[in-house]
Amino acid sequence: MAGEKVKRDGDGGRILVNGEELSQPTERVQGGGPKHHPQTLGEARALLAPQLAIVRAVLDDIPEHLRTERVVIEAEVWANYLANSYFPENLVKQLQLRPLGSRTVEHGVQSLPSTGETEATSKSFLLSADAKAVQGMEALLAGTSTSKGAADELRQFNRIAVSAAHVASTAGVESEMLPFEAVLHPDPDASSIDERAAASAPTLAKFSALVESVGGRVHLSENDVVDGLTFVALELPPSKVGEVAAFNPLRSLTPTPRVALLDDELPGESAVALLERPAKGADLPEVLVFDGGVDETGAIFAGNVTAVDLTGRGLHHREALHGSAVTAAILYGDVAHTGRPLTPAAHVTHYQIAPGPSEDATEYPWILRQIREVVEKTDARIVNLSLGPHAPVEDREPHRWTAVLDKLAYNRQILFVTAAGNNGAADSQTGLNRVQTPGDMVNGLCVGAADRPANETEWNAAEYSGRGPGRPGARTQPAVLAFGGTPERRFGRMRPDGSVVHDHFGTSYAAPLVTNVLARVSTQLGGRSDANTLRALAVHFAEKLDLQIATEVGHGRLRDDVDALLRCPGNEVTVVYHGLIARDEVRAYALPVPSTLTSGSVNVRWTLAFTTATDSAEAGDYSNAGLEVKFRPHAEKHSMRRKKPGTDREQNKVVRITDTAKVTALQAAGWRLSKNPVTRQPKTHSRSEAARRDQGKWESVWRAEDSMYASSLLRPRIDINHLTREGGRITSDTDDIEFSLIVTISSTTGLPVYADVQSEFTVLTPLPVVATVDVGIANIETDVF
Numbered sequence: 001m002a003g004e005k006v007k008r009d010g011d012g013g014r015i016l017v018n019g020e021e022l023s024q025p026t027e028r029v030q031g032g033g034p035k036h037h038p039q040t041l042g043e044a045r046a047l048l049a050p051q052l053a054i055v056r057a058v059l060d061d062i063p064e065h066l067r068t069e070r071v072v073i074e075a076e077v078w079a080n081y082l083a084n085s086y087f088p089e090n091l092v093k094q095l096q097l098r099p100l101g102s103r104t105v106e107h108g109v110q111s112l113p114s115t116g117e118t119e120a121t122s123k124s125f126l127l128s129a130d131a132k133a134v135q136g137m138e139a140l141l142a143g144t145s146t147s148k149g150a151a152d153e154l155r156q157f158n159r160i161a162v163s164a165a166h167v168a169s170t171a172g173v174e175s176e177m178l179p180f181e182a183v184l185h186p187d188p189d190a191s192s193i194d195e196r197a198a199a200s201a202p203t204l205a206k207f208s209a210l211v212e213s214v215g216g217r218v219h220l221s222e223n224d225v226v227d228g229l230t231f232v233a234l235e236l237p238p239s240k241v242g243e244v245a246a247f248n249p250l251r252s253l254t255p256t257p258r259v260a261l262l263d264d265e266l267p268g269e270s271a272v273a274l275l276e277r278p279a280k281g282a283d284l285p286e287v288l289v290f291d292g293g294v295d296e297t298g299a300i301f302a303g304n305v306t307a308v309d310l311t312g313r314g315l316h317h318r319e320a321l322h323g324s325a326v327t328a329a330i331l332y333g334d335v336a337h338t339g340r341p342l343t344p345a346a347h348v349t350h351y352q353i354a355p356g357p358s359e360d361a362t363e364y365p366w367i368l369r370q371i372r373e374v375v376e377k378t379d380a381r382i383v384n385l386s387l388g389p390h391a392p393v394e395d396r397e398p399h400r401w402t403a404v405l406d407k408l409a410y411n412r413q414i415l416f417v418t419a420a421g422n423n424g425a426a427d428s429q430t431g432l433n434r435v436q437t438p439g440d441m442v443n444g445l446c447v448g449a450a451d452r453p454a455n456e457t458e459w460n461a462a463e464y465s466g467r468g469p470g471r472p473g474a475r476t477q478p479a480v481l482a483f484g485g486t487p488e489r490r491f492g493r494m495r496p497d498g499s500v501v502h503d504h505f506g507t508s509y510a511a512p513l514v515t516n517v518l519a520r521v522s523t524q525l526g527g528r529s530d531a532n533t534l535r536a537l538a539v540h541f542a543e544k545l546d547l548q549i550a551t552e553v554g555h556g557r558l559r560d561d562v563d564a565l566l567r568c569p570g571n572e573v574t575v576v577y578h579g580l581i582a583r584d585e586v587r588a589y590a591l592p593v594p595s596t597l598t599s600g601s602v603n604v605r606w607t608l609a610f611t612t613a614t615d616s617a618e619a620g621d622y623s624n625a626g627l628e629v630k631f632r633p634h635a636e637k638h639s640m641r642r643k644k645p646g647t648d649r650e651q652n653k654v655v656r657i658t659d660t661a662k663v664t665a666l667q668a669a670g671w672r673l674s675k676n677p678v679t680r681q682p683k684t685h686s687r688s689e690a691a692r693r694d695q696g697k698w699e700s701v702w703r704a705e706d707s708m709y710a711s712s713l714l715r716p717r718i719d720i721n722h723l724t725r726e727g728g729r730i731t732s733d734t735d736d737i738e739f740s741l742i743v744t745i746s747s748t749t750g751l752p753v754y755a756d757v758q759s760e761f762t763v764l765t766p767l768p769v770v771a772t773v774d775v776g777i778a779n780i781e782t783d784v785f
Contacts, residue, residue, distance in 0.1 A: 012568040012754045014766040017528060019577030019741065021763040022590040028721055029675050037155055038078045038111035044155045045141040051160045052141070056134045058162045065210060067248045068203055070128045070188040072100060076159040079110035079120035084621065087729040088125075088153035095136040095150070098128035098191045099727055100228070101251075101617030103166075104395045104472070109158060123620040125728065126163060126251075128188035165245045166397050168254035170238040177216075177235045179256035179361035182207070183398060185249050186228030186617065196228030196617065196727075203249055204230070210247055214240035222365040226403040227616040233361045252397045256364050257389035257437075261292055261322040261354060263422070263506030272500045280304060284346050285522045285529070286380040287330055287515060290371050291387060292319025293352030294327050298496020304331055304344045309352045310370045319354045321493075325504060326386045328494035329512035330519065333560055334483055336492020336500055337453040346519035349380070354387060364389060368401055375408050381522070381531060384515045385418045385438060386508035392423065392434035393471050396619055401438045402471070403616035409443035410611050415531035416444035417515045419507035420466035420478040424448075424552075435466040435477045442473035442623050442700045443611045445518075445535050448553070449484025449510040454560040459545070461552040462486050465507055468551040473612070473623035473700055476550055479535075480542045481557040482517075484510035513560065514538060520562045524770050532740040533576065536609035539703050540574075540742040541565050555703055566767060572746035573757045575764060579739045581627075581722045583732055588632075591716045592764065593745055594756035598710050600749030604633075604682075605705040606718065610739035612700050621728055625737050626697035628721040632677040633708060635715040639678050640671040654678055676719070682706040697723060710747075718743075 039047070059071050077086075092099060108122025139145040140154055163185075170178065186196035187203055199207075208218045216236040224231040233256065236244060245253050280303040293315045296307040305327060309315075328335070331344045353370050356363040375383060389401055409416055421436025439446035448466060452459035461467075462484055470477030485491030485505030492500045493509070521537060522529035544556030559565060568574050575592050591604065612625040640653045640663070653671070655663055663673060682704035718741070724734040747753050757764065 012570045012572065013758075014769065015566050015568060015574040015576060016592070016757070016764040017576045017767055018764055019575040019589070019592070019743065020579055022592070022761065023577070023579070023587045026586050026588040026719055027675055028584075028586040036080065036111070036113055038080055038117075039155055041141070041151060041155055044157070048154065048157060048160055049138065049141050052134055052138050055160060055162055056131065056138075059131055059134065062162075062248060065206060066246050068188045070098070070130045071248055072163040072185055072188055073127050073129050074103070074124045074159075074161055074163040075127060075157050076105055076108065076124035077122055077156045078158055079108050079122040081156040082123060082620070084725045084728060084730045086156060088150075088156060089729070090147065090149035091153040092127075092193060094147050095129070095133040096193070097133055098188065098193055100126040100128055100186045100188065100191060100196065102126060102620055102728055103397070104620040106395070124159070126185065126617075128191060163248065165247070165250040166252040166254075167241060167245045170241060170255060176237060178238050179364075180234050180236050180253055181256045181364070181400065182232040182234060182244075182253050183251045184230040184232065185251045188249055191228065198225040198228055199230040199249065207232070207247055207250070211236060211244055214243050216240065216244070219362055222362055224365065224368075224400055224404060226398075226400075226407065227614075229398055229403070229617055231365070231400040233365050235361050254397075256361055257391040258360070259354065259356065259364060259367050259387060260390045261319065261387050261508060263322055263386075263504050263508040280344070284344060285382065285519050287346040287348050287519055288374065288378060288380045288383045289323070289327055289330065289348055289350045290353050290374075290383070290385060291326050291350060292316070292321070292323035292354045294320060294323045294350045295496050296350070298324070299498045300328060300331070300342065300494065301496055304347055306347070306349045307352065308349065311352055311354070311356065313355065315352070316355055319352075322386070322508065323350060323352065324496050325491075325493040326384065326508060326512045329509055330384055330515045332494065333516040334453055334492065334513055335494050336502070337455060337483070338560065345516045345523070346382075365400065368404055372404055372408060375412060375414060378412075378414075381414055381529065382515060382518060382534070383414055383416045384512055385416055386511050388418065388421070388439070389437050390421075391437045392421070392466075393437065393440040393477075395471055398616040398619065399437050399440070402440055403614070405438050406441050406443045406614045409441065409531070410613055413531050413611060415518070415534050416441060417511050417518065418444050418446050419511040420446050420448040422464045422466065422506050424461070424465045424467050425463045433467045435468055435470055439466060440470045440474060440477065442471070442614060445480070445514065445538055446470065446474070446478040446554075447507060447511040447514045448478030448481045449505070449507045450481040450557045451486050451489070453483040454557065459557055460548065462505070464505075465510075465552070468554065471622055472620055473614070473698055475699060476554055476701070478554040479701065480514060480538050480554055482510040482513040482560075484508070514558055517558060517560050517562060521565070524562065524566055524767065526768070526770060528576065528578065530738075530740070532609045532611060532738060533578070535701060536607045536740040536742045537565070539609065539701055540605070540607035540744070568754050570752050570754050571750045572744060573754045574742065574744040576767075577741035577743065579720065579741060580736055581720060581739070582736045583722050583724055583734045586719055586721045588717045588719050589741060591718065591743055591745065592757045592761055593713050593716055594753065594760045596756045596760075597713070597745075597747060597751055597753060600710055600747055600751065601707055602710050602713060603705065603707050603744075603746045603748060604716075605703070605744045607701070607703040607742045608720075608739060609701045610737055612737075615726060618728055621698075621725060623698045623700055624724055624726055625734075626723040626725070627702075627737070627739060628697050628723060629702065630679045630719040631682055631704070631706070631716070632719060633680050633713050633716045635677055635717075637678050638676070639674045640666050641674070642669075642671045680706070
């Protein structure tokens with residue numbers, strides 16, 4: 001107010017919890033206008049009829065040893081029909097088509113009344129069909145079938161063809177035999193309309209015979225089946241790839257990537273001895289590490305690390321260098337720059353899985369199997385993976401590691417902290433500068449490398465750090481950054497004897513620094529330290545500088561001062577909400593804006609995170625659960641709509657419902673008052689409309705922020721609606737979903753937000769302070785690694 005002296009911020013305090021107590025059920029209101037269809041049935045007939053004639057001819061010509069009884073076809077839709085509500089249910093049921101999954105189409109086409117046809121990302125359905133089904137589609141187009149619903153759904157498609165396997169290039173490879181991974185579709189014969197079946201024994205036998213006929217070898221014992229897909233390890237002469245790729249039930253065939261420890265080794269500098277001895281931690285969370293092994297008797301590890309050798313091969317020098325550095329970073333953080341005492345953040349159980357078996361084709365699935373078997377039995381909540389297959393994200397096709405680990409994360413409610421990979425400097429034209437698997441998990445936390453430590457203000461992504469975007473469901477990748485070193489400023493790698501040597505860099509070391517922060521946060525959160533909350537807090541408190549690109553830095557660099565992260569200044573409040581929401585339920589979550597906050601500007605930031613079931617066969621619809629979010633900043637501002645007289649265009653006005661005279665007059669003139677307050681689109685890290693739409697529903701982590709005048713906020717709220725899908729279709733009667741919402745409100749003019757929120761929102765309480773106790777002193781011993 002004019003002439004009023006602005007109050008300065010008083011004392012703050014720990015972040016507040018119990019935000020879920022501020023929620024209540026509310027009503028969902030359907031919206032949207034009439035649908036624009038790119039083509040008429042007649043235009044679809046002209047486009048698709050010749051294509052179907054080719055499909056029918058090809059079906060007749062495929063040799064018996066390259067097919068099952070039914071054949072996989074691919075039907076690409078216009079990008080206008082990406083929503084799961086447009087699934088061609090009538091067409092599938094009438095023609096007895098069997099859905100086997102979908103692919104994304106990077107250079108699809110969209111048609112809009114304003115712009116006409118433009119290039120857009122689309123998708124194609126993978127369907128099991130027989131000759132009768134193809135003839136049925138031809139009859140629908142010709143008008144000789146009576147099912148109008150199924151015929152109308154054919155208008156969605158612009159291309160129908162017999163499916164071809166995706167084959168990665170082996171150009172320039174001079175090898176007599178190369179390890180490959182094949183992915184087989186769900187069985188075209190055994191699958192049904194409502195359920196996918198894995199490749200049957202006859203299908204596998206037929207595929208194995210084909211591979212062996214060209215001089216290859218299949219390792220059926222290393223198969224994984226996920227969502228009906230069968231992942232098969234094999235060796236194959238590169239010159240015979242085309243012959244194997246002709247197998248119709250084959251979805252993809254790619255060279256098997258080697259599993260790499262994600263760092264770069266440089267000439268070492270002299271070791272710097274640490275002057276203090278680390279203490280043994282008590283009552284600390286357990287963190288699992290899968291890496292190159294570690295000597296648990298080393299001075300900095302004794303009592304804080306349990307080592308398990310899954311390889312049976314003992315420690316190897318280079319792998320143990322890596323494993324020791326990763327483990328030390330999880331325990332103590334960035335020891336070369338923080339200056340903090342060597343107090344462990346966790347108890348680490350380190351599983352040595354590298355080097356794996358020497359046979360290339362089996363190493364890749366063997367390592368994954370070790371991880372799965374351990375994680376399925378653990379009670380630990382955090383897993384650090386600073387290794388992975390040297391394979392970047394590819395949106396069109398599923399990936400074995402991502403598929404398996406996302407299932408584990410969902411079923412076990414475990415947070416995988418993964419390294420983004422060191423391929424960021426690759427030429428963008430090669431397509432290799434995407435984050436590496438399994439950093440593309442939608443239920444994990446992918447970490448890239450920053451070029452400066454957390455205590456320095458000027459920073460950016462390290463040149464080598466893997467870039468995004470990630471796969472659908474986790475588009476903003478890497479999620480966060482931490483210091484990983486650079487060739488000019490190397491990471492301070494801690495050795496088991498307590499000395500530090502600056503000789504490595506890589507996202508291998510950025511990931512454990514984030515794990516260290518989350519382990520320390522977990523201790524402070526106590527019973528609230530679930531995977532969703534840890535991931536949400538990491539994203540929420542990441543700092544992003546102006547002009548930085550989200551595909552390089554994600555949501556920003558994570559600070560490492562946990563006490564500062566969990567404490568609010570006087571002019572700011574952060575609240576943690578733990579939500580549980582049923583399918584189709586809509587709940588309104590009140591934001592902690594006190595009624596005293598009436599002047600100046602207000603910054604609002606929130607982060608939402610949840611863990612979702614996944615569908616690996618649906619490349620474009622990978623995440624099965626979604627949370628639709630609507631920000632309603634002012635409780636009294638509603639919209640009023642009506643069709644403009646003489647047109648089909650809708651008019652819109654925003655009114656205050658307290659202005660009853662105006663509302664009544666407009667209603668008398670045919671205007672309709674909205675049931676809910678108006679929404680406002682916040683700023684996000686995604687610029688395109690499609691990306692924003694995805695973030696609002698199917699992204700498993702979503703962060704948004706806005707800056708508004710205090711007068712624009714009145715009992716603000718966020719409405720959250722739970723949606724589910726499976727097999728490309730919207731579903732119902734699914735399980736409730738848990739999520740974590742973090743909200744920060746800050747006054748730019750220094751008003752005492754924290755104190756006023758505590759006074760007005762009495763159900764919110766400060767996070768209790770948890771004291772950590774150090775027990776015992778470790779003995780310093782010399783270690784060779």
